[in-house]
Amino acid sequence: MNKAKKNDWVKIHNIILGPEERAPQVPEDTKKVPLELWVKGYLIDEKAEIGDTVVVKTVTGRRVSGSLIEIEPSFNHDFGSYVKELAYIGPGLRELLKGGEHRE
Amino acid sequence: MSKDMSYAAVMARKGEIMKKAVGLDYEQFERDGIVFDYEAMMTGTGYSLEDVIDIQRASCVSQTPLYEMKNLTKLARMYAAEGKGARIFIKDEAANPSGSFKVRRAAISVHHAKKLGYKGVIAATSGNYGAAVASQAAMHGLDCIILQECYDSKGKGQPEIIEKARKCEAFGAEVVQLSVGPELFYTFLRLLEETGYFNASLYTPFGIAGVESLGYELAEQMKALEGKYPDAVVVTNAGGGNLTGTARGLKKAGANETEIIGASVDLSGLHMASDEQFNKKSFTTGHTGFGIPFTTWPDRSDVPRSAARPLRYIDRYVTISQGEVFYMTESLAQVEGMERGPAGNTSLAAAFAIAKEMDEDQIIVVQETEYTGAGKHIAPQLSFAKENGIAVLVGDPKDNIPGQNIILPENPGLISIKNLDLNRIRKSYIKNALHGRLDDTLSANEMNYIEEETRADSDFISLVINELRSE
Numbered sequence: 380m381n382k383a384k385k386n387d388w389v390k391i392h393n394i395i396l397g398p399e400e401r402a403p404q405v406p407e408d409t410k411k412v413p414l415e416l417w418v419k420g421y422l423i424d425e426k427a428e429i430g431d432t433v434v435v436k437t438v439t440g441r442r443v444s445g446s447l448i449e450i451e452p453s454f455n456h457d458f459g460s461y462v463k464e465l466a467y468i469g470p471g472l473r474e475l476l477k478g479g480e481h482r483e
Numbered sequence: 484m485s486k487d488m489s490y491a492a493v494m495a496r497k498g499e500i501m502k503k504a505v506g507l508d509y510e511q512f513e514r515d516g517i518v519f520d521y522e523a524m525m526t527g528t529g530y531s532l533e534d535v536i537d538i539q540r541a542s543c544v545s546q547t548p549l550y551e552m553k554n555l556t557k558l559a560r561m562y563a564a565e566g567k568g569a570r571i572f573i574k575d576e577a578a579n580p581s582g583s584f585k586v587r588r589a590a591i592s593v594h595h596a597k598k599l600g601y602k603g604v605i606a607a608t609s610g611n612y613g614a615a616v617a618s619q620a621a622m623h624g625l626d627c628i629i630l631q632e633c634y635d636s637k638g639k640g641q642p643e644i645i646e647k648a649r650k651c652e653a654f655g656a657e658v659v660q661l662s663v664g665p666e667l668f669y670t671f672l673r674l675l676e677e678t679g680y681f682n683a684s685l686y687t688p689f690g691i692a693g694v695e696s697l698g699y700e701l702a703e704q705m706k707a708l709e710g711k712y713p714d715a716v717v718v719t720n721a722g723g724g725n726l727t728g729t730a731r732g733l734k735k736a737g738a739n740e741t742e743i744i745g746a747s748v749d750l751s752g753l754h755m756a757s758d759e760q761f762n763k764k765s766f767t768t769g770h771t772g773f774g775i776p777f778t779t780w781p782d783r784s785d786v787p788r789s790a791a792r793p794l795r796y797i798d799r800y801v802t803i804s805q806g807e808v809f810y811m812t813e814s815l816a817q818v819e820g821m822e823r824g825p826a827g828n829t830s831l832a833a834a835f836a837i838a839k840e841m842d843e844d845q846i847i848v849v850q851e852t853e854y855t856g857a858g859k860h861i862a863p864q865l866s867f868a869k870e871n872g873i874a875v876l877v878g879d880p881k882d883n884i885p886g887q888n889i890i891l892p893e894n895p896g897l898i899s900i901k902n903l904d905l906n907r908i909r910k911s912y913i914k915n916a917l918h919g920r921l922d923d924t925l926s927a928n929e930m931n932y933i934e935e936e937t938r939a940d941s942d943f944i945s946l947v948i949n950e951l952r953s954e
Contacts, residue, residue: 395661395670402490402666409758412636415662416670419652437657439603439626441678456645456858459866464875464891468810469817471894475561476554476818 381429383450387422390452391435391445418443419452486676493672501787504675504682506599509787516925517916518932519788521795525731528595528688532735535591535696542590542622545696547578549704549848554818555831559838562896569714569841571834573849574701577823581618582650582854583611584697588685588724591693593619596681602626603680607671607785609633609644610768610826611853616683617656627656628674632667634660635761642867643767643826646858663761668785684785685724691790694728695735701850702736712738714845715837717830720745720800721773723781723791729850730796742798746833747774749802749901750885763886765805765868769829774800779908780915794912794937801833801900804883806876806890808832809861810898825861827853836900865889909937910947921952 383389396402396414420435420443427433433447486492502508512524530538539545552571560568576584589606593616596604603626606616613629620627629651634640640660648658659674661667675682684690698716705713716733718726730743748770753760755772764770778800781789808825811832816822831849838847857863865875874888879897883890892898913933925933925948933944 396490396666400490401664402669404756405664405666406754406757409664409756412662412758414664414666414670415634415636417634417660418657420657438655439628439657439678441657454645454649456642456649457863458857458860459642459863460869462862462865462875464865464877465809465813465861467877468813468891472554472558472814472818475895476557 380450382426383422383428383447384426385422385424388419388451389422389433389435389447390417390419390449391433391443392417392448393445416445418445488673490666490669493669496676497672498787500672500676501682503679505684505687505786506681507687512788514928516929517918518928521792521935524788525688525692525790528692530591530689530692532695532699532732535692538594539587539590539693539696542594542619543580544586544590545579545700548575549573549701549708550575552819555814555835556838558818558895559835560843563839566843567839567841568843569838569845569847571838571847571849572705572713573831574697574851576697576851577827577854580622581611581615583615583827584694584725584851585610585612586615586618587697588612588690588693589615589619589683591689592616592681592683592687593623593625595689596683597623597625599681601679601681603628603678604683605630605671605674605678605680606683606685607667608685609647611647612685613647613656614650614654617651617654620656621654626680627654628659628678628680629656630659630661630667630671630674632661632663634662636662636758639762641762641767642858642863646856663756663758665756671785682785685722686784686786686789686791688790691724691728691731694724695732697850698729698732699736700732701729701848702733702738702741705846705848709846712736713741713848714841715742715744715847716850717744717746717834717837717847718850719769719827719829720747720793721768721770721777722784723777723789723793725851726793727791727796743796744833744837745774745793745797745800746830746900747771747802748808748829749804752884753886760886762867762871763873765864765873765889766808766826769826771802775908779911792936794909795935797905800903800905800908801837802903803829803832803836803900804880804890805885806883807880807892807898809865809889810891811835812861814895821852822855824853824855824859825864827851832898833900835895836898906943909939909943910950912937913944913947914951917948917951921948
């Protein structure tokens with residue numbers, strides 16, 4: 380989906396501080412990159428495409444301008460991949476518990 | 484004329500913005516020199532412990548269960564000397580509406596904001612506190628903005644932080660996400676200025692008063708259950724509020740003999756404001772990256788004076804590695820049937836190690852758990868670590884190097900804590916508190932103040948000042 384219309388739920392992106400405007404105490408690697416911001420809201424413009432500069436109304440009613448990066452953004456975080464390194468823990472402990480009261 | 488929004492200009496307006504946003508004039512607690520009246524600030528909230536308990540009950544917060552971890556206790560005893568291995572209890576704070584103890588803080592802050600007539604609240608946090616403020620704001624009909632440090636410059640974010648954004652949105656909050664850097668605070672000030680909302684900071688006296696009920700409740704529950712107060716309580720330590728509030732609550736209940744142990748995940752060597760290292764850590768809170776700076780200098784937060792002052796209460800401070808906390812999180816699920824979030828289990832892993840040193844008839848309490856779910860779970864966090872080049876190994880956690888590997892202990896006997904030298908931390912605190920004033924003599928009030936802040940005697944403090952002079 381590349382095109383959004385008024386009132387669509389969208390995500391926008393902004394540069395808050397360029398690398399040269401960053402705080403003095405920032406470490407060197409961080410100073411090389413800008414401070415970026417992402418926020419979601421309902422599109423105020425009649426229509427827009429990904430990459431356009433748009434204005435949104437956030438859920439608290441703030442109007443924020445930025446570059447349109449996602450239309451109807453969703454969460455995709457999950458339970459990750461199978462972690463084989465964890466597999467021994469449960470069976471190992473249950474075995475120990477069955478074995479009773481031994482002390483080292 | 485529009486206001487100057489440059490970093491320097493906004494930071495220069497900090498005092499004025501903050502005064503409006505917390506409705507509290509911190510100047511009134513300042514005394515001569517470096518002294519400020521902490522207790523006056525804490526009682527100046529106008530909320531007694533009884534008020535706090537009433538407000539929280541009316542907000543569906545608190546009264547969480549206290550459970551005995553019999554299988555974990557049994558396992559600890561297998562690796563302890565004869566007669567050793569304290570009983571491990573856990574206070575299930577995940578049972579709160581937002582899934583963590585942080586809502587105790589949020590309940591008082593949001594109540595206070597509403598009482599003062601603020602239309603909304605703002606908090607800068609990537610963690611459980613954001614969800615807590617959003618949850619309370621939803622319950623009490625206030626607008627809410629949560630500001631979080633979320634992505635590195637490649638747009639990659641910790642799964643745990645993404646999950647927190649989802650949860651805040653689920654409670655109807657606006658989530659503003661930023662890339663890595665301390666200028667989060669600058670953006671926070673801009674938002675406060677723009678909206679006129681209340682600064683629901685973690686570090687106001689309202690927030691800390693909210694945690695007192697946790698320590699108090701825990702003491703009362705243990706007394707009812709076992710006829711005595713716990714011998715030790717382990718608190719995950721980051722910004723210091725959890726430890727400060729819990730300790731104050733325990734003391735208000737009369738549990739003066741209970742040892743207060745702070746525990747942080749060891750992330751030494753990683754720079755918290757580094758874009759490259761941001762995603763090399765697998766814990767976003769409860770780690771030494773917050774624990775050490777906030778203990779050695781509490782007044783670095785988003786309010787002029789922090790109400791979280793852990794050195795006033797901490798009896799012992801220990802660290803534990805990431806792998807040990809992940810292992811204990813899996814153990815809690817596998818042998819106790821309780822699936823809880825990893826960050827909250829920092830103190831559980833430490834308690835497991837410390838229980839082995841204590842007598843069998845003693846009681847050690849882990850004072851919080853947190854919710855778990857997609858993103859906020861050991862599997863996605865370990866998957867994310869691997870994607871970021873961290874080796875996940877099974878072995879001896881002593882070989883762990885934060886940012887390079889995560890070592891899951893081969894067996895529970897390898898879970899051990901490192902004791903931090905509290906006198907070194909006190910020295911660092913004294914250095915920070917003096918602000919370079921090494922040549923002056925301290926007034927009697929100032930000396931007294933440092934004694935209260937560090938719980939050290941004047942001889943120790945004088946010795947440290949002499950050492951600092953010669954460095």
